[in-house]
Amino acid sequence: MLEKTYEAAAVEPRISADWDEAGAFRAGAGAAPGAAPYAIVIPPPNVTGSLHMGHALNNTLQDVLVRFERMRGKSVLWQPGTDHAGIATQMVVERQMMQRQEPGRRDIGRAAFLEKVWAWKAESGGTIVNQLKRLGASCDWSRERFTMDEGLSRAVLKVFVDLHRAGLIYRDKRLVNWDPHFETAISDLEVLQVEVKGSYWYFKYPVEGVPGRFVTVATTRPETMLGDTAVAVHPDDERYADLIGKFAILPLVGRRIPIVADDYSDPAKGTGAVKITPAHDFNDFEVGKRHSLPMINILDRKAQITLVANEAFAADIGHGAELAGAPEAAEGEEPIAPVSYVLPLAELETALDGQDRVFARKLVVELMQRRGLLAKIEPNTHAVPHGDRSGVVIEPFLTDQWYVNAYELAQPALAAVREGRTNFVPKNWENTYYQWMENIQPWCVSRQLWWGHQIPAWYGPDGEVFVALSESDALDAAIHHYLTRGDIDAVRAAALRTDGAAGFLTRDEDVLDTWFSSALWPFSTLGWPDSTAELTRYYPTSVLVTGFDIIFFWVARMMMMGLHFMKDEAGDPVVPFKDVYIHALVRDEKGQKMSKSKGNVIDPLELVDEFGADALRFTLAAMAAQGRDIKLAKARVAGYRNFATKLWNAARFAEMNDCTLVPGFDPTTVTGMLNRWITTELSRAVVGVTQALEAYRFDAAAAAAYRFVWNSFCDWYLELAKPIFMGDDEALKAETRATCAATLDGILTLLHPFMPFITEELWAKTAETAGLTRDRLLVLTPWPSAGATENDAAAEIDWLVGLITEIRSVRSEMNVPAAAQIPLVLVGANAVTRARAATHESAILRLARLSEIGFADAAPGASAQIVIGEATACLPLEGVVDVAAERVRLKKEVERLIQEIGRIDKMFANPQFMAKAKEEVIEENRDKREEYVARRAKVEEALARLA
């Protein structure tokens, strides 16, 4: 006997263990030999992460697909794993070391630190994986991968070396986004633009050789003026036309900087003249390149001003020492003595060297102000780049880094989507993909971190770089290089071969961007660069399921790498996935993005604890409509928990009525109307759910299943079956029991992808009560196929449902007490109706709370009357029914019918409609009109009887 209520918390771990024991999630589990493959690689969560709502949604959808396809007999692989999250992990471990008051990373050195990271990973790195298991994610956990695994690291090495050899990876000195907190380069995608209230400072720069003439520039970053190497004005800007080609003297510093004409300067912004700091601004960098300006870096790795021993800074300064100025004195005050515009280098160094950006800004403004060179300050709100991990202001910073030629790799990736080899669902995300891919920038892949894949590049004594799979390969290459050039002789070469590279070659300290290894995920996890059976079977994968914010991070990069490295027999590039399903963002119920700082985060595991994993999963699937974010309210989860309970209770009811499974039972052979009807409805539900899932319409699939289970099976089938169970038609009873059990079985399979736990539990329990053993777990049971649909059964049950509903409605409107049993008289019933009424008599009596059903040619007086088909159902309510109220009710209905008929008549009267409308639409309306007219006549008759 099933317990009174379903206890998710008790059942879920047990079911998980059953799946695990059966190896149900193993690649290809349950599939016939030669079955079509279906593969999904999990978007690897960050190893430091813990499950948030986005993960819950993402993985629920993947699991729904994977379980669905597994039941459909495909050879399924859902490849799980995590990525090593360079910055985040290093941060976590360093914080832990600090809390334990251990020596810092730099104190213990790289090797010892990495040991600590691995120790941390062993201890805490499995958190999110365990949380995914609680959700019911049916990944092949035996194949779990980590981007720092030996195998995946080999893939990374090979990709780096190959791309370098192909000229697609190179070293370059460019501006990068520099995170001064972590002291590393980061990608533009890891930079968040934050609106900040700041100011525009207007600085006057004296023009060389034109006494009293200034060019005024506006800046949001005064401290960077120390690195200015030009002033740019628009070539068409007449205000400055005479200055082009002249020089300005950079105040404080005394550098001669050219005034150049460049389109970048916007005449409408600020003063129309803009200071150019090529080493500290991306736009200025471009301007600098166009005009061959020097690039003067005035910041160090921590974004502190660095002037001491800064050769670039100190070159060619000290001009304009004769210039001086002071702010205008206020009315009636002593004039202020002029101060020289230019400070001696030593003074500048003392004041600014080693200072942080905030201090330097204040001081520079003050120094300018003191010289009368601060024209004005204007409040200004502008976007300031922040590191998404560190939260600090990012500096454009001039460094040597490794770059991937993303432009080159993007071309096949663009073509693959344009040609439909990879499809985005919903399609409009392709625009986002195109836009980014078409404007793609070189991808900076080096990071100044320790945790990650160390770049396989070694430098010779003269800085020559050797990229190779191993140190010994690099050494071979180096020896060859230096021998050929004559830098070393054969003796030295031989010595190097014996002694090794140490002391001769130095390995690049940097590691690769985490996303570099994630980009290889769809094939590295399958065993590449080895050619494995998995790679052959499961690449290309079927679909990538992810959020739109990840299109750039992975989708794009996986496409680039997949197409470059994976080729078919003909040597043509193969996409990493055929479909990319982009799902929504989960927000709170007010539509706010969930964030820790807002405190509106809903922990999915708390919801699992409270309502069960099935309820959460069903909620997320049901709300996953394409093209709209999910506003998650707890009440919604509670609602679907109720649905799980409903299912449980339906199963209990079935059990109480001995609806046990009959081996070999064929639902297509049933003869009872009710049984034929539910069989048909189940078939329709199967088609609905299947088609919806095939189209990634998770919401529609969930709705179709929900509607069938609750509104067809529970509300009507079980209710209508009650009188059969209580009756004495033993044959019908037996058939109904078998059908009920079979339908419930169908429901369990249909719901399994959404609610795996409760369905698996009921799958076991229903067999147990039947004294049967299932030959497999539900998770590996074939997906139901659609059977026949029987329209006559549908017509009969629809009639029955209509009759009962109408009677209930009238009773309620007429205020008939719920407990009162009243008689029903069918007037003008034809043979079909009489037969139906006879067949379902006990059901009608029961569900409409009637005492008896009679037939008559004329309606009894003072009855409420319901037109149903050709007949009129009368409820004689002498003394109970309010005749006036009943008349009003009927009149209302007549009016409604007249309106409907009128609407159709208007359409028919329109020759244009008759000429142009589709034939089936005309036919449809003709039928409708006929129905309305007949019904109107009946209702009017009923009305007449009350007169």
Place this chain on the structure above:
RNA sequence: GGGCGGUUAGCUCAGCGGUAGAGCGACGGUUUUACACGCCGUUGGUCGGGGGUUCGAUCCCCUCACCGCCCA
């Protein structure tokens, strides 16, 4: 500034050429062979505004307004 999306019942959302549906809520009723996390019934909408295409527009096009996101 460029792009994408949204605006439908009190709330959350479906529908997307033949004048509207669900869940939740509200209201009223209800211990009937499962289920009060239930059952029965009721209420509730000029489908953001304007214009156009069409025999016909919530649905297609244009435009305006407001909201949200991405990119610069």
